[in-house]
Amino acid sequence: MTGIRGLSVFISDIRNCQNKEQERLRVDKELGNIRTCFKNEKVLTPYKKKKYVWKMLYIYVLGYDVDFGHMEPVSLISAPKYPEKQVGYIVTSCLLNENHDFLRLAINMVRNDIIGRNETFQCLALTLVGNIGGREFAESLAPDVQKLIISSSCRPLVRKKAVLCLLRLFRKNQDVVNVDGWADRMAQLLDERDLGVLTSAMSLLVALVSNNHEAYRSCLSKCVKILERLARNQDVPQEYTYYGIPSPWLQVKTMRALQYFPTIEDPSTRRSIFEVLQRILMGTDVVKNVNKNNASHAVLFEALSLVMHLDAEKEMMSQCVALLGKFISVREPNIRYLGLENMTRMLMVTDVQDIIKKHQAQIVTSLKDPDISIRRRALDLLYGMCDVSNAKDIVEELLQYLSTSEFAMREELSLKAAILAEKFAPDLSWYVDVILQLIDKAGDFVSDDIWFRVVQFVTNNEDLQPYAAAKAREYLDKPAIHETMVKVSAYILGEYGHLLARRPGCNPRDMFSIIQEKLPTVSISTIPILLSTYAKILMHCRPPDLELQNQIWTVFKKYESCIDVEIQQRAVEYFELSKKGAALADVLAEMPKFPERQSSLIKKAEDAEDTADQSAIKLRAQQQPSNALVLADPQPVNGRPPPVKVPSMSGSLDNELAAQPHSHPNGTLSKLEPQAPSADLLNDLLGPLAIEAxxxxxxxxxxxxxxxxxxxxxxxxxxxxxxxxxxxxxxxxxxxxxxxxxxxxxxxxxxxxxxxxxxxxxxxxxxxxxxxxxxxxxxxxxxxxxxxxxxxxxxxxxxxxxxxxxxxxxxxxxxxxxxxxxxxxxxxxxxxxxxxxxxxxxxxxxxxVLTKFLQPIQLTAEEFFPQWRSLSGPPLKLQEVIRGVRQFPLPEMANMFNNFRVTICPGLDPNPNNLVASTTFYSESTRAMLCLVRVETDPADRTQLRITVASEDPTLTFELKEYIKEQLIVVPSGRAPTPALPAPVPGPVAQPLSPAVAENDPGALLTGLL
The missing domain is CATH 2.60.40.1230 (Gamma-adaptin ear (GAE) domain)
Structure with missing residues (x-):
């Protein structure tokens, strides 16, 4: 390349470009020049063609597309001289892939070089095929490559490349290697003294035995001899010794090949290989030189895998665990990671589980490591080593860590803590405590499957019901709890709250009051559960409490016109049922026990585990049966747990807790059973253990x-x-x-x-x-x-x-x-x-979408109005009357805004028919930008309203206004039709807003500014 002046000048020009645009112009100019020269074949000398092909490669390496001239480097492959042929092979290898049409034209040219007598040309051809050879190359060239491998006249350099070339062809088409004819030759190839050829041959053997280990059984003893040779450092040239370690690459590949064979039974062979493994275990330590550490630990960890595969004696297993225990306490994070990962794999060996438990304190320390990958491996190891003897300590550690862990791990933590609590609970009251703590600390990351399981346990164990109800009542006293806690607490109190009637603060009126306080804070999906709880409270209230009954009836009447069909149906039916007095007890009788089923949580975790890395956990799951008294369906509908069904309704709650519904013998209310949806692969395959997201x-x-x-x-x-x-x-x-x-x-x-x-x-x-x-x-x-x-x-x-x-x-x-x-x-x-x-x-x-970059913020009157006044008129403040609005109550509209991350600010507008909201928008150009919104509705005509949006950025104001407008007037296709609402109660018609500003009246001020 140095002798090609034009290429040197071009590279110099590229390096001198001041910016990307200059570089692009220079590259485009050069590509145009190359294209012109390729068209004029009369003046295209071999020297010029070589120069232009080198330029094409340089341009391609810079990252630019080279979509012409591909035939030129291919044609250079057939050149008689080395400089041109070298350029042809190198550039073809880089520019083309195995499926390129032009590459088929080179098969015969490449074959001529392979079967020729020039070793340099043979190496070039083998390198090309080894990099980009496809099925057509495999069918055409495999016999010739095999002849080179077994040829006694070829130098090791050529044979080494030929073996790697055959490996590539075998991966593309396994039929090119005939098992009957090649097995004996493969065994002979392992007698090779040249370590370069031997290392390449071992790579080929790994591929062959992974496909058919029985055919290559004769190679097993040869692999053991190679390990002995390397372990004793016999006949290992200096150039293959890396930081004092004899050919670590060959050692790793040899031990990997041995793991594809079944357990070795021959006593002599086992003794020989265990002597080698013992030498590796005893001779590996952590040193300051990073390169030596990497090489020695690569050999060590492959040796550990082989020890487990061969099912070594307990003494050697204990030695391996002790060595790993030393590694997980060193400062180097990579070594700690590998130590934890391999200790997790050691859990497959039943005899060493007690030895691993001795390192529990150090593993728990790793759970607080700054590196998240190490924390994940520590979590996997704690999960795998947990049993009845240490479950309480490990679960408590996980719960403690849950409060400080980052969001990326909380879902996995939650699922694993729930599974361990279920499998190894010393008593069921402890299990309930753990799950409720879990929901309290990480509600956003606790899947519905977990609280479904709590309900199943409580339903199936009468002795547990009063305790669970008391704990649920305690959590409801907290001023702020997660919505999942509201769901589980409300359900348990609805079913079993009457068992606490004699305790202070647990009478029906108190329970209704504390649950009613949570109602405004929950989403639409939770309201049906609360309505069912109210009906149950009313049923258990004996003698009837008329004041409580009126309060609950008021709630039912409120939701009789709800836009959500499920809520509306529950409210109407519960209201009508509650008028029937004692008959209500027959309809809403206590839930029957669930049939015994396999735990859906354990199934979910197992589905998410990686087969290679988590096989220890699967093995232990088979060895240690669950203590669970309630088990989920082995083939749950849509990947969900069994039902926790309120025996009265169809719809959202039944779908959330869907499976095979219970029917009570005295039930009089018809039940619409949800149809089984299609298999939810996301729940089956994408369990939290597999998620790093x-x-x-x-x-x-x-x-x-x-x-x-x-x-x-x-x-x-x-x-x-x-x-x-x-x-x-x-x-x-x-x-x-x-x-x-x-x-x-x-x-x-x-x-x-x-x-x-x-x-x-x-x-x-x-x-x-x-x-x-x-x-x-x-x-x-x-x-x-x-x-x-x-x-x-x-x-x-x-x-x-x-x-x-x-x-x-x-x-x-x-x-x-x-x-x-x-x-x-x-x-x-x-x-x-x-x-x-x-x-x-x-x-x-x-x-x-736009709303994903909003951050809710709630402003007081002192914060809101100065900002509102400062944004006067278009384009910073835009106002529009919107007609054709979907009809739904103001609370539902407020909930919609909250879902958009636009927070409702209560009390800022004295008109109860209006909404005032605020949020913060983030973008690279605007950074944090405050957005203010006001919605004025007409009680007499719910199909129209006026919206005002204000911010310091005109584009943001317009886009947010239009987005909200779209949500208000458009119904997504495929939705169920909105149920008819009763006619609105006549009320005052909204009057035109006065331009006057009353400084002492915040509502008037807001109106005036609009």
Whole structure:
């Protein structure tokens, strides 16, 4: 290259460019020059062609597309001289891939070099095939490559490259290596004295025995001899000794190959290999030299894996655990990580579990390590080593750590603590205490499965019911508790609160009062549970308390006109039932016991575990049966637990707690049983143990009580290529998108073959989405392709998506998001895959919408009005009368704004028909920007209202106003029709707002400024 003047000048010009634009112009100019020269073949001398091909490679290495001239480097492969041939092979290897059409033209040229007598040309050809050879190369060249390997006339340099080349061809087409004819030759190849050839041969052996270990049984003893040779440092050249360690790469590959064979039975062979392993265990320590540490520990940890595979004696196992115990206490984080990971694998060996427990204190210390990866491994190890003897200590440590852990680990922590408490609880009251503490400390990260299990345990154990009810009553006394705690406490008190009637503060009126205080703070999905609790309280109130009855009836009447069908139905039916007096007790009788089933939590954890790394936990799950008295269905509907069913309604609660409903023998109220939905692969495959993503609970496809505008993109399945029949999506794609606009986890798309879930975390103007691609079928999904098409206001970066998703597996693809400026435009995921002969392509909107970059903030009158006054008139303050608004009560509208992360500020407007709200918007251009909103409704005509939005950025004001407007007037397609509401009660008609400003009246001031 140094002798090519034009190339040197071009590289110098590129290095002297002041910015990227100058570099682009210089590259475009050069590409144009190269294209012109390639067209004029008469003046294209071999020297010029070589120069231009080198320039093409340099441009390609810089990251620019080179979409022409590919035939030129291919043609240089056939050149008779080394300089041109070298350029042809190198550039072809870099510019082309195994599926490129031009590469097929080079097969014969490459074969001529392989079977030729020039060793240099042979090495060039073997290197090309070893890097980019495909199936066609395998079928054409494999016999010639095999001849080079067994040839006695070839030098080790050529044979080494030939072995690696055959490895590439075998991976592309396993039929090229005939087992009957190659097994003996493979054994002979392991007698090679040259360590370069031997290392390459061992790489080939690992691939061969992973596919068929029985055929290569004769190689086993040869591998043991190679290990002995290396362990004793016999006949190991200096160039293969790395920091005093004889060929660590060959040692690792040899021990890996031995792990593919079944356990060695021959006493002599076992004795020989254990002597080698003992030498490795005794001779490895932590030193200051990082490079030596890396090499020696690579050999050590592979030796540990081989010790476990061979089922060594307990003494050697104990030695391995002691060595790992020393590693998890060193300062070097990489060594601590490997120590914890390998100690977790050692849990597969039953005899050493008690020895591992001796290191429990150090493992707990690692749970507080600054490195999250080490904390995760420590959590896995604590989870795997837990049993009846240490469960209490470990669970208490996990609960203590839960308060300080980062969001990314809380969901996994919660699930594992719940499973351990269930499996190894010394008594059920302790189990209830643990789960309630779990919900109290990490409610956002506790899945519904966990509180379902508490209800099942309490229902099936009469002795536990008073205790559980008392604990639930205690938690309700707290001023602020999570909504999940409200659900479980309300349910337990509804069923068993009457058992506490003689305790102070536990009479029906007190329980209704404390639950009613929580009602304004909960979401729509929780209200049905509270209404059922009220009905149960009314049923257990004997003698009847008329004042309490009137209070509960008032709540029922309030929700009789609720827009949510489930809430409306419950309110109407409970109100009518409560008029029947004693008959209510027959209808709302206590729930019967659940049948014994396998724990859905344990199943969920097992489904999420990685087979290789978590096999110890699975083995222990088989060895130690659960202490659970209530077990979940082994094949739950939609991956959910069994029912905790209020025997009166259909709808949201039954769907949340869905499975096989109980029917009470005295029940008179008809029950609409929910149909079993399609298999929810996201819950089956994407359990919290597998998630290294932002928090927010597992993505589920329920709770579609969302409202939002129809998007601008039509997301429909499009048949592509050789598709033979249409693949229809499961569920409404638009509905799923709108649901994810209001929450941070759920299912984005599903069809018979794949399910795409989303989990998200938003902080300021940054966000992180994780796409979970789950293969629902028993066949692999191939040709998987995902491309994000972001709008101009978002910067989005998608991590690498694998081309193949194995059967019943899932992959996680993080997406980093940064908001540049306010806009309602949405990003699009262009996703496609192939299943059999079906090529499926779909474009999906991603829920990185405007409201995700809002941060709720509640302002007082002293904070709100100065800001409101300072923003006077368009374009900073925009006002619009909106007609055609969906009819729903003001509290529902307020709840909708809260879901948008726009916080209602109560008491700022004296008119009860108006809403005042505030929020903070984050983007790279605006940073933190305060937004103020006022909504004025007309009680006489709920189909119209006036909205005012104000901020310091005109674009933000307009975009937020339009977004809210879209949510108010558009009903997502596919939603159930809104039930008819009773006619509004006549009231005062909203009068035109006066421009006058009354400084002493905040309401008048607000009106005047509008």
């Amino acid at each position: 932002p928090p927010g609970g597992m993505p589920t496809d329920d709770d579609h009580d969302t409202i939002g505008a129809e998007g601008i993109l039509d997301t429909a399945i499009v048949p592509v290529g050789e598709q033979t029949h249409t693949v229809e999506p499961i569920g409404n794609i638009a509905e799923r998108f709108h649901a994810l606009c209001l929450k941070d986890s759920g299912v984005l798309y599903e069809d018979p073959y794949i399910q795409i879930g989303v989990k998200a975390e938003w902080r300021g103007h940054h966000g992180r989405l994780v796409l979970f691609l789950g293969n629902k079928s028993t066949s692999p999904l191939t040709s998987v392709h995902a491309l994000i098409l972001p709008p101009v206001h978002l910067k989005m970066e998608l991590s690498l998506v694998p081309e193949t998703i194995p059967p019943r597996a899932q992959v996680q693809c993080p997406v980093e998001v940064m908001n540049i400026r306010p806009s309602r435009d949405v990003a699009v995921l262009d996703f496609s895959y192939k299943f059999g002969t079906n090529m499926v392509s779909v474009k999906l909107r991603l829920p990185a």
